[in-house]
Amino acid sequence: MVLDLVLIGLAVTLEPVPIVAFILLLSVERGVRKGLAFITAWLASLVLVLALVLVTTGGTPPTRGSAPSTAVLAVKLAIGVGLVTYGEHRRRRLGRPRKPPAWATRLNSVSVWSAAGLAFLVQPWGLIAAGCATVVDADMSMVTSYLALTGFCLLSTGSLLAMQIYATFCPMTAQDRLTGFRAWIERHEDQAVVVIALLLGLWLVGRSVAQLVG
Incomplete structure (x- = not known):
């Protein structure tokens, strides 16, 4: 269970769409406060589905x-x-132009509550579903299970937390560097999605088949 949660958590925290959305959010007025609302809602929704x-x-x-x-x-x-x-599917569409998502053009006027709602919208629910299916094997009578679940939540939020801390304590340099980082991610978004989806998907298929026939 632990290895699966680590891999899924890495896939979640490296998912390009939430990272781009979060960087855009940090760049608007009161971006740090809205970023905090985004992270809070992100973690809350993650903890809620795992608790269910x-x-x-x-x-x-x-x-x-x-x-x-x-x-x-x-x-x-x-x-x-x-x-x-x-x-x-995404691999076959590599290089084709894509329209920016509708929410990307509305972030300048987004409220704190809308920032929280955006976290729920861009959360990679397919990956979260894989995490939930893995958590079924958790034995909550053991301390290691609590540690594994806590680690999964923190790992899944790691990239967002790092950017939030950076923007909070180094606002002058964070803006330019995060903007450059966002541009790099947008240029490589399709490739990143393909790699994450294929590698994690093949891992889950292989593990599931091995356990079904074992």
Whole structure:
């Protein structure tokens, strides 16, 4: 479970769309405050969905080979296949011009509450679903499970936290450097999405198939 959560957490924190949205948000008026609202909503929604999973399972992992365990593996397999399919779809569209998302043109006038809503909108829910399917195996009677879940939440938010801290304590230099970073990400966004989706999707497919037939 821990290795899967680490890989999924890395995929979430490196997802280009939330990073670009967050950098744009930091560049507007009262950007640091709105960035804090974004991170708070991001973490809250992440913790909420994980908590719902744990409430459903009772904090006890399903018995290996049981119907619930097989169903969870089937879900992870389906998510993996979906990621691979999406990654391949984006790979075939590499180099084609894309329109900027609608929210990108409205950030100059966004409120603190809207910034929080944006976090929910741009969260990579396909990757979060993979994390939720993995969390089903958490045994909440063990301290290591709490540490693993905490680490997953922090890792999934790591890139945003780093930028928020940078913009808070080094506002003069952060603006230019984050703008340059955003431009670099936008030039390589499609390639990053393809790599993340294909690698994580293939990992989930391989792990799920191995556990289903093992």
